[in-house]
Amino acid sequence: MVGHCTSKEVNLKSVDSKIITYQHVELISKWIDKLEITDEVNNSYEFNLLFRGSRDGPTPKRFHEICKKLSHTVSIIKVKGSNEILGGYNPINWRSSCSWSSTKNSFIFSFNNNGCILSRVIDEKKLFIMNLGSVHHLI
Numbered sequence: 123m124v125g126h127c128t129s130k131e132v133n134l135k136s137v138d139s140k141i142i143t144y145q146h147v148e149l150i151s152k153w154i155d156k157l158e159i160t161d162e163v164n165n166s167y168e169f170n171l172l173f174r175g176s177r178d179g180p181t182p183k184r185f186h187e188i189c190k191k192l193s194h195t196v197s198i199i200k201v202k203g204s205n206e207i208l209g210g211y212n213p214i215n216w217r218s219s220c221s222w223s224s225t226k227n228s229f230i231f232s233f234n235n236n237g238c239i240l241s242r243v244i245d246e247k248k249l250f251i252m253n254l255g256s257v258h259h260l261i
Contacts (some may be wrong), residue, residue, distance in 0.1 A: 141200045143206055146233060153229060153240055154211060169196065182209040186218045207233040234246060 137147050149165045152159065172195070173188045189195065195216065198209040210230040214223045224246035232239045 137169055137199065140174075141198050142209075146207070149238065150209070150211065150231070153231065153242075179258075186216065189216045190218055192216050204237050209233075 136145050142150075147167075147169055147211050148157065148163060151165065152165055154167065155164050157164065170194065172184055176180060178184055178188060193213055193215045196209060197212070198207060202206055209232075210221070211228055213227045214225050217223075226246050227242050229240060229242045231241070
């Protein structure tokens with residue numbers, strides 16, 4: 123699942139996802155704004171479902187056809203056979219070319235029965251690059 127988020131006053135209880143709840147959306151919104159878990163939400167983000175693997179086809183090619191040139195996206199996956207949810211926030215545009223970008227504002231996260239883990243970029247010059255076919259993804 124990939125969603126595009128824009129700043130807007132919305133009802134967080136309405137999220138089009140088979141994986142996450144409005145509580146997850148609220149926490150991810152806090153992380154986007156670099157707030158602590160206990161802080162009040164400053165901005166509500168509208169999460170619009172863009173890509174769903176079961177609906178759109180779970181291939182990198184299809185992902186890029188739908189998400190190319192979009193920024194401020196949250197990607198969510200559910201680990202099969204477990205309660206673990208993995209995800210990440212990408213504030214920069216998705217591209218299919220072999221060009222590079224850097225940001226300190228992206229992050230990855232995990233939700234499971236024991237809580238959540240948040241990992242932020244510390245040094246944007248030392249990012250892990252994953253190669254999916256001929257497409258490179260910043261993680």
